[in-house]
Amino acid sequence: MTTRRLDRVGAREGAGPSVQSILIVAMAVWGLNVSVVKVLTGVLDPIVVAAVRMLVAVIAISLILFWKRAGVTGPTWRQMLGLVLCAVLMVYANQILFVEGLLRTTATNGALIMALSPLFSALLAAVAFRERLTPGRIVGVMLGFGGVAAVVLSHPGAGLSRAGVGDLLLVAAVLSFATGGTIVQRMANHLSTLTISWAIYAIGALLLTVHAGLWTTSQASATVVPDAWQWALILFSGVFATALANVIWNHAIGRIGVARTSVFLYLVPVFGILFAALLLGERLTLWHLVGFLAVVAGTWLGTRPASAAPTPAP
Template sequence: MVRQGQIRPARAVAGRGLIAALVLLPVAASRGTLGALRERWGTVAILAVVHIVVPFLLITYGEVHITSSLTGLLIAVEPVVIALLMSRAEPLTRGRVAGLVLGFAGVAVLVGLDVSGDRLGLLGAGMVLLAAVSYGVATIFVQRRTADIPPETLAGGTTAITTLVLTPFAILTWPAAPVHADAWLALAALGVFCTAVALLAFYRLVALAGSNRAGLVTYVNPVVAVLLGVLLLNEPLRWGTVAGFALVVAGCWLSTRPAPVRPEVTEPVPVG
């Protein structure tokens, strides 16, 4: 439930997009790469909808009804979605399947499984799960359709389009009560670090490593969150946390190992 003084989901996503676009577009302009948007605006618009507008809104609304730990676990389905969608181009080996299972188990150990929520908890979980599927589709789309667009231009274009799409909805949900300063500061941090910097790094990662490897970032996210909690907030480091780390590392290693090359069998050449 959104309380008074807080930023509603549509405004939060539009605000994140606006802040990220204001950070990224000047960078693209200084590098002379903005021209790519004029030539590929339709493709960039599709990516903006699939990678930002739809999943960001689904997660923001879904988290109103479920816990953050369940949200993290459901989003971790993304690498599995990518692996299934890419199974023709990159067949699923036993090692990759084992890696995906181990990584998901590691996330489950790290974030726990708290299924508590309000009476719309099932709907919230479904929203977050659909967001994970949308993320998976978007990751493959980046690799196949937009890998040639510079990351700062692609990230700036998608966030700018997100802002344009959601601004009318943000205006319609303008709150009557003033928004707390802490909420604005949190939105600024989300826009700069969790949107601008994150998208810039992610699009670059997809171009360099491919969608299957890039999708594994959803397994690493909880590891980073727990490490920051231990280092910055003095949270305890438990044995379950160490076990979760080990499972995630093992899963990522197995999932990214190259498939073994089978030696070619040559027919013996008859003599005489």
């Protein structure tokens, strides 16, 4: 390994703490977004909500590109195929599978299945990039999953129903997002994360818009035109929770890898229940504190850089 490459690896590992701090903020925004989207889908068609959020996200990412004067670098045909595949996996398929899955299963099952995303990402990264699954990372995954389980199952009325079509759809949604993340990590070596984010959400928003125009899952209580308050929620969800948070997410994948980045997803259910308690009046218990501590410990263990093996002398 050359000295320049060693410096590059050291720079990536040294950037970890700042990336981790920003990721925690992004996870808090995603946790708040759970309550926001829950309100929106109660009055608007879920597919329409997804399509409008993605369109707002594309506009926000475009403004970020203009502000940074970054521009969108022209990808090769092979990279373009990768971007289309990421858009289908991480935006279009993920959104539809997630919405349709939650319509057919319980929220408890959904939260537990979503917590499998770091495990899927770590396994996919181990296969695709030959990343070593250290004992610390394995313990971190187990602690994180246990913390999420403690938080979700302690909720009043929580329980596990038998597996069904909805559970399988949610597993597919988690797997599609994790698979797209491994492709993002590979492309981040050649394209900027802003370019990747803009392309993925532009293509995904187009696919969702066409889907919403051709077929929707309208509920009896769903309305078509949002009012001012609903537009404010859509703007928050599209700009902060979708555009900015996902730009941070893809940037972190390019810096510390998909396996270490995905462990932070354990914080989303914890923040989600916390904001639901503050904003929607749900009751917090001691189990929430226990689960939060387990999630923090699991995140720390799962994102620690592996000890570098001694390099043999030439």
